[in-house]
Amino acid sequence: MKIKSSVLSLLMVLIFFSCDSYKKEYDNPVTCSELKTVNGITTLNEKVFSGSCLIFSVEGKKINLKSFRKGIPHGVYKGYYYPTENIEYIGYRKNGEIHGEYIKYHNNGSILTKGTFRKGLYINNWFFYDENNNLIEEKRYNYRGILTNAIKY
Numbered sequence: 001m002k003i004k005s006s007v008l009s010l011l012m013v014l015i016f017f018s019c020d021s022y023k024k025e026y027d028n029p030v031t032c033s034e035l036k037t038v039n040g041i042t043t044l045n046e047k048v049f050s051g052s053c054l055i056f057s058v059e060g061k062k063i064n065l066k067s068f069r070k071g072i073p074h075g076v077y078k079g080y081y082y083p084t085e086n087i088e089y090i091g092y093r094k095n096g097e098i099h100g101e102y103i104k105y106h107n108n109g110s111i112l113t114k115g116t117f118r119k120g121l122y123i124n125n126w127f128f129y130d131e132n133n134n135l136i137e138e139k140r141y142n143y144r145g146i147l148t149n150a151i152k153y
Helices: 002-019
Strands: 035-038 041-044 051-056 062-069 075-080 087-094 100-105 111-118 121-129 135-141 147-152
Antiparallel strands (some): 062 075, 075 087, 100 111, 121 135, 135 147
16 A cells, blocks of 8 residues: 555656646757757757757847757747847747746836746736836636636726
8 A cells, every 4th residue: 555655646746747847948058040840840960859949130149049848849938139138028838839827028127918828828817017017907818718808907
């Protein structure tokens, strides 16, 4: 009985930690131009790629950060305002789909939009703010991504 209990506990821990695996941001990103994508699988030097990559402007400014696991978009995605490189948004992909918390920022660093995606669909509450952090709108989506309520302030 102790073995069954231990195995069950171990499985629960593994499931808990694997659920947030899409939030991973890899160290030492490569330049995205080094990657090649064929039939939806991204590779680096002809090997399936797991890690992050950066896209730069002609002037060398960060534009985007993308993450992959086993060649599929998976992990943190970030956008950067040009030319300041201030963060424009932070979101995630899970097994290729937009998934999890999403935050978009004004160029001054304050939050513009905050909400959650599930398998590419808007779900739950989404909040929209002006540049002075004042809540200006709230939208509610059901689990199917259908807008059920909207309030403007």
